[in-house]
Amino acid sequence: xxxxxxxVDQLDNEIGRMEKIEAHEKALLHRAFSVFIFNEKGxxxxxxxxLNKYHSGGLWTNxxxxxxxxxxxxxxxxxxxxxxxxxxxxxxxKIFDFVYQAPFENGLTEYEFDHVFIGYxxxxxxxxPTEVANYKFSSFETxxxxxxxxxxxxxRWFLIALPKIKQWxxxxxxxxxx
Numbered sequence: 001x002x003x004x005x006x007x008v009d010q011l012d013n014e015i016g017r018m019e020k021i022e023a024h025e026k027a028l029l030h031r032a033f034s035v036f037i038f039n040e041k042g043x044x045x046x047x048x049x050x051l052n053k054y055h056s057g058g059l060w061t062n063x064x065x066x067x068x069x070x071x072x073x074x075x076x077x078x079x080x081x082x083x084x085x086x087x088x089x090x091x092x093x094k095i096f097d098f099v100y101q102a103p104f105e106n107g108l109t110e111y112e113f114d115h116v117f118i119g120y121x122x123x124x125x126x127x128x129p130t131e132v133a134n135y136k137f138s139s140f141e142t143x144x145x146x147x148x149x150x151x152x153x154x155x156r157w158f159l160i161a162l163p164k165i166k167q168w169x170x171x172x173x174x175x176x177x178x
Contacts, residue, residue, distance in 0.1 A: 002019045002020075002140070003019070003020045003067075003069075004017045004019055004020065004028040004069065004070055004173070005017070005018060005019075005020050005023045005031065005032075005067045005174065006030055006031040006067070006068060006070060007023065007028055007029065007030050008029055008102040008113050008178060009029070010029070010030050010099065010113075012031065012067065012141050013095070014031075015103070017071070018030070024108040024109060024150060025107065025109075026034070026099070026106060027109035028111060029099070029101070029111045029112070029113060030067065030111070030112060030113070031067060031112070031113050031115070032065065032066065032067050032068075032079070032110075032112035032113065032114045032115070032118070033063065033065060033067070033068065033074050033077060033078045033081075033114065033119075034062050034064075034065040034090065034116050034119045034157065035063045035078050035081070035092065035116075035119065036062050036063055036081055036116065036117070036118045036119075036161075036165055037061065037063040037082075037086075037090065037118070037120065037121050037122065038118065038119075038120050038121075039120070039122050039137050040122050040155050041104045041137070041139075042169075043137035043138055043139050044062070044063075044099055044137065044138055044139075044140070044143065045062060045063045045086075045121070045125070045135060045136075046060050046061065046062065046093065046132040046135060046136055046137070046160055046164075047060070047062070047063060047064065047085065047086065047127065047132045047133075047134070047135045048061075048132065048133040048135065049061060049131075049155070050130060050131055050132060050133050051127065052084045053106055053131075053135060054129075055106070056155045056156070058133065058152055058157070058168060059152070059153065059155045060146075060153055060154050060155070061080065061154060061155040061157070061158040062145055062158055062161065063077075063085075063086060063087040064081050064082050064086055064131075064134060065081070065114075065157070066081040067071065067086075068118050068137060071143050071149070072109075072146055073099045074094075074115045075092065075094065075117070078092050078115075078117045079092060082119075083133070083134055084128060085127065085128055085131040086125055086126075086127050086128075086132065086135070087124075087125060087126030087127055087128065088121060088123060088125060088126070090119040090120065090121040091119055091120075092117040092118070092119045092125060093117060093119065094115055094116065094117050095116055095168055096112065096116050096164065096168065097114060097115045097116060098109055098114055098116070098161070099111075099112065099113050099114070099161075100112060100114060100131070100156075100160045100161075102156035102160070104156075110156065110157060112156065112157070114161070116161065116164070116165070117170075118165075140166050142171070143162065144162075147159065147162075150174065
């Protein structure tokens with residue numbers, strides 16, 4: 001079955017549907033989500049994308065990301081893909097959204113209205129090897145050091161999202177210390 005994405009306008013209003021690869025070939029704005037999971041130490045769960053992914057294979061990124069299916073809520077899709085990719089479930093909270101566009105060498109372009117969810121988890125992780133090559137928990141400091149050393153280590157959307165996540169994280173830490 002061909003996987004469809006939900007085409008949206010700049011305000012995330014649905015304006016149509018299209019097969020996923022075609023939407024990426026035509027660089028059309030579509031709905032997506034990114035999940036960031038943290039452990040009790042405040043470290044972020046990163047995944048290394050499987051090498052055979054249709055783009056960005058082998059690169060490190062946030063815990064999971066994908067697209068909701070037609071007639072599926074974005075939150076339900078985030079839960080579904082977290083279980084499918086990383087093999088666990090946890091409560092998720094939407095913290096913000098943003099739009100980004102990133103062209104790739106293979107002619108595809110991610111142009112996404114990205115809904116960002118966070119969650120907390122300290123249990124067992126059983127990643128799906130067709131989706132995930134590896135995983136690890138890392139601190140913001142370690143991630144930022146890697147970003148300075150290796151420009152092609154992380155996915156394009158992760159590089160865009162990380163400063164926004166860090167700003168949100170620091171605001172939460174400051175609020176809890178007041």
